[in-house]
Amino acid sequence: MYNSRITGLGYYVPDNVVTNDDLSKLMDTNDEWIQERTGVKERRWIPKESDDTSAVMGAKASRIAIERAGLTNDDIDFIVFATLSPDYFFPGCGVQIQDMLAMPTIGAIDIRNQCSGFIYAISTADQFIKTGMYKNILVIGADYHSNALLKTTQGRGTAVIFGDGAGACVLSRTEDNTKGVLSSHLHSEGKHADKLIVESPSVRNWVTDLIASKGDDVSYYPYMDGTFVFKNAIVRFSEVIMEGLNTNNLTPADIDLFIPHQANLRISQYVQKKFGLRDDQVFNNIQKYGNTTAASIIIALTEAWEQGKVKENDTVVLAAFGSGFTWGSVIIKW
């Protein structure tokens, strides 16, 4: 069995900054409420005239990650792409990356696990490396929310949270079994699928049905039962982090850096307090980018690494919770 290590990291966010004050012109909300309840100060939204999409942003982040890994596109053996906002229902964004980066005809899969998408993606890639099937896997998390949010007072509970962006890493084989991805734990509870969902269009409620509803049906916008999601998130985050720590005979005090999925700053702060972590042990950037879903952990990890906050031998804990419900954790020895 081999181990897998992150050898290159990159991220891309659109230039267009949307502040809370900008949103208060579209809906009944204000900077104070958004900052107090979510921590978000601003987010990046792809402007209408831009060609950016989840796949395009993913490709931009990938080019940086591959270069930093000291590799070329030809060295990549497999692509794992996590997103809830693929450019098309089908085919997936993974195959678009294969084409955009002019890679050989390597395999590519999409992971559809929303906010937990990057955790599921890195865990999937890790299994392919552990078994020896692949040496270098490109793992991407990217989401383009802004074109599909209900930007009115009716949609304010979700519209203010989400931002656009992408992150990518190269996961590479290592024979040093003391380094790299130590463990991953993945969970789901589908009975709560309707608490955070985009119901349409789906094969059960297709475009023709939506048109026939003459606009009364807004099931093509995200719906979130925010309070219910919040309550489940803090419980599942805590459980799955402990599950990872216990598997590796670690305690919260052993964590050098905790990077939670950037869902809501209050969720991150709750978990930080529960585990007694100092501010320098936790990295958050939701203030700048909002919740970028599958991209949030990998954007945060890349920024933390760029700022010198991830060092050789550090124990790094990644954890996420989101729609599905799905949740998971990954523990890495850097």
Ligand code: COA
């Ligand atoms: N601006 C101003 N007021 C808003 C608002 C906004 N953007 N969104 C909601 N409100 C109002 C509500 O209408 C409600 O008003 P009412 O009491 O008159 O009915 C009030 O604020 C409280 O709403 P509530 O939904 O209870 O607020 P909250 O403290 O639970 O915060 C969330 C809402 C969405 C920020 C919070 O529930 C949350 O972050 N949940 C988890 C989200 C999450 O993690 N999602 C992603 C998972 S990956």
